[in-house]
Amino acid sequence: MKFKKITILGLFLCVALLIGYLENLIPFSVGIPGIKLGLANCVLLLILECIGIREAFLFAVIRVFLSGFLFGNFSSIIYSMAGSLFAIIMMMLCRKAKCFSLVGISIAGAVAHNIAQLVVAFFVFRSKVIWYYSPYLLLAGCAAGFFVGYLTKLLLPILRKIGINRV
Amino acid sequence: MKKADLFMLLGVVLLSCLSLCCFWFTRARYGQKVVITSQQNEIGVYELQSDRTIIIPCGEAYNVVEIKDNHVRVVESDCKNQICVQTHAISNSGESIVCLPHKLIVTIE
Numbered sequence: 001m002k003f004k005k006i007t008i009l010g011l012f013l014c015v016a017l018l019i020g021y022l023e024n025l026i027p028f029s030v031g032i033p034g035i036k037l038g039l040a041n042c043v044l045l046l047i048l049e050c051i052g053i054r055e056a057f058l059f060a061v062i063r064v065f066l067s068g069f070l071f072g073n074f075s076s077i078i079y080s081m082a083g084s085l086f087a088i089i090m091m092m093l094c095r096k097a098k099c100f101s102l103v104g105i106s107i108a109g110a111v112a113h114n115i116a117q118l119v120v121a122f123f124v125f126r127s128k129v130i131w132y133y134s135p136y137l138l139l140a141g142c143a144a145g146f147f148v149g150y151l152t153k154l155l156l157p158i159l160r161k162i163g164i165n166r167v
Numbered sequence: 168m169k170k171a172d173l174f175m176l177l178g179v180v181l182l183s184c185l186s187l188c189c190f191w192f193t194r195a196r197y198g199q200k201v202v203i204t205s206q207q208n209e210i211g212v213y214e215l216q217s218d219r220t221i222i223i224p225c226g227e228a229y230n231v232v233e234i235k236d237n238h239v240r241v242v243e244s245d246c247k248n249q250i251c252v253q254t255h256a257i258s259n260s261g262e263s264i265v266c267l268p269h270k271l272i273v274t275i276e
Contacts, residue, residue, distance in 0.1 A: 073247075075268065097171075104172030111179055121267065126207050129263045129274050132190055138183035142176060 008164055009047070009055060013063060016043040020067050035140045038110060038148060044088070045106055045152040050165050053092050060088040075124075079117050086116035102156070106149025111141035190261060199260075201239050203232060204272040215239070215258075215275065225269040232273055239273055241266065 020040040040063070048056040064084045068077035090112035094105045114137040122130045159165070203210040205223055213219065213234060220242075221232045230251065231243040240256035241264055251266035263274035 079267075099169065099171040100175070101169045101172050103168050104175055107172065107176060107179070121265075124267075125204075125265075125270060125272060127204060127272055127274075129265070129272050131186075132261060132263060133265075135183035135187040135190070138179050138186075142179050146176075 005051065005055070009051070009059060012043050012047055013059065013066070016040040016059075016063050017067055017070070019043065020063075021071055024071065035137070035144075037144050038113070039151075041087075041106065041109060041113075041148050042152050042155065045091075045102060045109075045149065046155060046159060048091060048095060048105070049102065049152075049156060050159060053095065057088055057092070060084045079120055082116040082120045083113040087113035101149075102153045103146060103149035106152065107142055107145030110145030110148065111138060114138065114141040200276045201232075201234055202272075202274050202276055204274070206270045223269075223271060225271065228269055230266055230269055230271050239275065240264065241271075241273065244269065 017040075019042070023036060023039055044056055044060055044063075047059055061081075061084070064077060064081045068074075068080060072080070087109040091105050091109040094100045094108045100108070115134075118130060118134055118137060122128075199215055201213040201215055203213070203221065203223060205225055210223055211221070213221065215234060215237055218235045219233075221234075223230045223232060228245050229243075230241055230246070233240055233242045238256035238258045241251040241254065244251050244266060246266055246268040248268065251264055251269075251271065254264045257264060257273075257275055260275050263272055265272050
């Protein structure tokens with residue numbers, strides 16, 4: 001049972017890293033720093049739903065370090081660490097609250113991720129100019145969170161069918 | 168989607184509209200000056216009306232800012248993500264271009 005869990009988490013980690021990398025390769029830019037779809041969050045949501053909260057937290061932290069060392073640099077690790085930690089904490093709270101669906105949890109995570117990165121950017125730049133991006137980032141978080149949440153909702157029954165549930 | 172989801176979505180959208188309105192109404196109407204800040208230090212203030220090109224060094228890296236026809240844009244940078252270069256040219260007060268890797272802010276006041 002335990003080996004199965006480790007194997008599945010490792011597989012999920014590979015998929016998340018690959019998705020994150022592929023997402024960077026696709027030239028999608030709206031001219032506002034920090035706006036992206038965050039498809040890797042799909043994997044995190046699946047773990048949160050299928051495996052458990054503790055594993056999801058561990059997964060989020062490890063993913064930040066691995067993708068930071070592989071594709072990023074020190075400053076990108078700080079940005080994504082802040083974003084990921086705040087996002088996973090908000091998603092855990094929303095999951096515990098039990099009144100949100102998967103889409104709601106995903107939106108909360110995406111918005112929290114963007115807010116945390118804005119705060120880090122504010123402390124790096126120490127300029128109020130950073131806050132001008134907040135409305136756009138909040139809206140982008142809603143849109144991306146909705147999309148990712150919906151996608152996860154579609155994926156969930158497929159994963160349950162092949163036996164990845166409560167391992 | 169559940170009811171709580173919709174309320175949260177509505178809340179966030181409302182919040183962003185509110186902050187958008189806030190920035191919209193507090194900004195000065197016509198931008199005159201281009202302020203360039205790098206690594207938390209103000210590099211210089213330039214007239215928006217006079218065309219020029221400014222090279223901003225950042226250690227071994229650099230950004231090239233161009234002021235032309237009352238518009239400002241970053242024409243070149245050796246940063247990794249190139250978001251500053253892809254940002255459209257700015258001309259109104261309160262607008263800004265940010266290069267996260269080089270800690271550069273170009274803003275119009």
